[in-house]
Structure formats: structure tokens, C-alpha cells
Amino acid sequence: MSDFTFVAPFHPPLFPRLAGKRVVLVVDRADLVCQVPQVVGDHKLDLACVYLRQQNREFALEIDAGWGGLRLALEMPPPLRFSALFPYLETLAQLNVRLYIDGAAPGALPTTRILASLGYSCCVVLSREKAPQLDWDALKDLAVYALYPPQPHGEIDPFAYVARRGDEHGFVDPRGVYFDDPSQYVHVDEEGRLSLCAADQRARVFLDEPIEEQAQVRESAAYQDAMDAWKGVFVEPNPCARCEGWRVCQGLFAPTDGQPRCQDVFREVLEGAEHTLERQKAVKQTWRP
């Protein structure tokens, strides 16, 4: 299995230890983004993307067309109204950017659809904690739009991710689109301590292995437990286990209030993902010289 991708803060003392490794650089200040190419070159980082957090609590985007082709995951601050976004569209169009949008935020889902229809790649951020506030009907509509496009539009994750990353039976861990799939990503803090996911890092649950021994992580009991966690729904009766859509959501977004409004959505996502794959298979591949 390949090495992990490190989700790391923009913290210069870490960079020498990450030399040669694949990284998602998490940046809290927009003015640091322009320093990333230099950092990547100096420390020979294999940059997966820059994840730019937005600190503003009133909507404002700090973006710069000068960032060019840098792969950028842009966290969109709420509330997300298209009218507020409009002044930034021209600049966004010049960036190699995927917009990360809190799915439970007011206005998020309709605005996501508009952005995608204009060609912007978007990723709806879902979580179990915010699932009770989510407009599940609107999410289902968005999933259908994402996977059965009447016209070409920007990708909408996690739906597009699920469609392209599912195995032969459609199973996929959707957390990869949020850089939080422990089979692919490991989170590192400013002190170089590793965690298998963002929640572990927040809870200060760290692995024994340092960055330099990341290859040993896959042999650790903590990693094995993380890989087996999906089986937890089969211990006792659980509505997730019986759900057709489970293979594309793994129960990760099930509302904590016990109301399985997610089932209808992810059933649709599964069907849509299969439809997408069938459509891709049907595309005739012509030889190329």
C-alpha cells in the first residue's frame, strides 16, 4: 500500500521532516498561500493541495488570482449566498480550486448547485454532528443533479468522488474527499504528532509512530482498529447495516437524532454512481497515435 498523505499545518519547522512526502498543507491565512510554491520547492514536498481555511465569520473571501494553478481546496465561510459570492467569481475562475461548502449552512445547497452549473468544482461538507440540521431533500436534489447531469457542470463532491472511487461493488470511504480517510491520510500537528483523523487530532489522540516511521502506522493496532471500524454496524441491529446506500456513505453522515433521513439520499447516490460508471463505460475510446 502506498505511503500516507500528510495533512499538515503551514508550520515551517515541520517542513524538513515532510521532505519528499505527499502533503495537504492547511493554511489559516491567505497571505501564506503565495509562499507555498517556495516551500514546496525548497523541501521537495509532493503537494496534494493547499487547504485554505477562512477565518472570517462574515462572508468575505481572501483569494488572489496570482495563485495560478496551485491546487487549492477553499473552505467557504457561511452564510453562503450567491449574491455575496458574485464579486469573487472572476477571480475564482482563474484558480485551480475546489470549493468546500458546509452542507448544513443556510443557503449552502442551492448556492452549490449554482456554482457547479457555472463550472466551479464544489465539495459539500457533510458530518454526522450537523446531520440533523441538513436539508436532506435539497441534498438529494443536489446529488441527482451531480450524477445525472442534463448539461456539463462542475463536479460536486462527495457524489462525484463516490462515483469515481467506488470498488467493483460500489464500496467507497467518502471521507477521502475531506482528506480524512485513514487508509490514505494521516494528520500531523505542529509538534509532529500523528493522528489517524481530524477528530482524533482535536481530541489529542496520537499515534506512537513519528512522521519518519509512518510506514509502521499500517502495522499498528490503532490503524487496524480504524480500518475495521466500519464493521461496528454489524454488532447489533443497526439501520445503517440494512441500508442499500451504506456502501457509499458507511454510515458516516447518519443523523445522530436517530431519524434515518440519509437513507433516501445515499440510495440515490449509489444508483447515480452506478449510472455514472455505466455512462463512462459506454463512451467509445478511439485510439490515439
Add this chain to the structure above:
Amino acid sequence: MATLIFKTTQRCNSSCAYCEAIHASCEPPDVPVGTLRTVLARINGYLLRHPEERMTFTWHGGEPLLVGMEYFELTAELQDELCPETKGRIDHCLQSNLTLLTEEHIAPLKRLGMTSVGSSYDIEPEIRGWGEPPDSAAYNRAFLRATSLLERHGLLWGIIYVVTKRSLADPVGVLHTLSNLTRGGGFNMNPVVLSREAPQELAVRSVQYADFLGAAFAEWYPHRERHGRVEPFSSLLSNVTARAGQSLGCEDSGSCAGRHWNVDPAGNVSQCGRSCELGVLQWGNIAEVTFDELLEHRGMEELRGRNAALREGDCSGCRLFALCHGGCPIDGYVAHGSFQHKTGWCAARQRFAFEYFEPITGLSVEGIEDRA
């Protein structure tokens, strides 16, 4: 391919509500090493005389892991000693509840050439487990932990799910659960078989089982790539598509006579695990007979004549015969007191085939080449 069910032990660490195995005290409780040596020697002799044959050696019980990993290691050593020319044609497989599987078992299992393990799983709580009422959560944790261990070591696993009365309310939910758990198929959905002495609250009737399968099949068939191999659907579809009964399980093959044996801890040889439990179709003791001598046992004649008897009798004119052959002879015996009668599950098979399989697939089960 010949099959030997090796009833390693009568002991079991679980108490599944529907288990057919009679846990009466049996001496010896485990197969002694001397009997194991004899079994391996008999297998070697059989395979030497039949160079075209392979032997599937199925570890069964009770719970076979109770004998300890040393027993598996010893078997590998004895196989090397007693079957030097034929061990390459002995295919070991294991039927286990997996709750006792540890890291230490893996090497001996692999040394015996095992690549997959058969097990079972109940969705509904308190059907199996430890204590009273059965702690099925603790049991399931142990089972799931073992499946992870198998996966880490590249071993495949599949499950039998027993359809009981508690399954009937949500057949599609059962299908999804098993499909989600196995991540792409690898499970059988068999009807519960209860002895007359067992509590009957889990019993299902033929019609109920057929309707359960029908509802699940209606979901499985259009999404069969998604769900993967599910029995009895996959085999039936494969055979009907091929227009030949080419891959039938033992109970449908019509050809289990002379190619299927069970050895219990006392060395007694019978037709299969179920015949062993019922005390029927008993062929003698492995210490005194070879597998070739068993082929000539006069009791075999009754089994070999079953297909012809059914064609003339119970199954005359049945469109399903080439795919079913009257079902398991033991089921025929349980239902009618004779092996010359069809399975008591006939109504289920016919109802599923004619009311569900044919309409849903548009395929006909008629005119299938009988290869029995």
C-alpha cells in the same frame, strides 16, 4: 470431486438456537490422533487409486477450532508423512464460527493450503451468543474481529445465513445487510432446519421461505453486479443461463452417493453431517473400511437409485428436476421417512422458481441438461 466432512469435535463454544448438531456427550469428543492418521491414510489410498480425483477435506464440528492450533499443525505434518504423493490433491477448508480464531491459527491453516473459511452470521439478536439470554453482541464482535484477521492475512471468508421466522419481515433488509457485511457477496441464505426436539418458534414453512427468497431475488437480480455472489441465486442463474446443471450443490446434485462422506470423532463414517446427527446412512468405521469399499456398500445402492425412483415417482414431469434432483436425500427422509422421496422443501423450490425466478429474469428453468 470427493468430499470428506471431518467432524473434528462434537464440542462447541456456542449454542445457536437452530443448531442441528446434537451436543449429547460423545466419546471421544474429539477425533483422536490415531483416527486422524487412519483418515489420512484412507484418503491417500483413495487418491492413489483415483489419479483423476481431488478430495475436499472439510473441517467441521461442533466448533473445529476447539481442538487447538496444534491439531492443525499435526495434521499438516501427518499429511506430509502419509500422503506424500497425493497431498497436492487434498483441498482443506474450514467451517467455523471463527470466535476462537487467533493469529496463531493462521500459519497452520495456510500450511494446509486453506485460502478461504466458511462461517455463519445472524442479523437478528439473541439467536446465538454466550450466556442466557445469549449475548449476541459479544459474539458478533468476536466473529467480526476474526474476519478482519482473515482479511489481513489474505484469507477469504463467506457465510451461511439461516433464514428463520425472524428473518421474514424484511428480506431486502437481510440481503442488504449481508451484502454490506461481505462487501460484494459470498453468502448463502438457507432455510432453518429444526429437529423435532428443538423449539419451533424459529421455524419457517416452505411458502414463507420461497417468498423470502423471492423478495430478496427481486432486489438482487437487477443489481447482481453490486451484490455479488449470493446463493441460491447465483448458482441457479448460472446453471439456467448455461442451460445445464453444471454447478450444483451437494443437495441438488443428485450425485452425492459415493463421493461424499462424514467421519465423526469415533471414526464412524456416514453420508454427511446431517446423516451422522440422525443416525442414518451409516457406512461403518474408518478403521475397518476404505473409501473404495464404501463405494460398494449395499446402502449406496439405495442412494444411487434415488434419481431414477424420483423420475418415476415424486418428481415425475417436474421442470426443475435437472436443477434439483429432488433435493437432499436427508430432507426426503425427514419429510417422508424414505430416501426415495423428494425433499420436504420441494414446494419452496417450485414456488421460488416459477413465481419469482422465471418472471423476474424472463428465463425458463425447463429443458436444462441433466448432468447427474
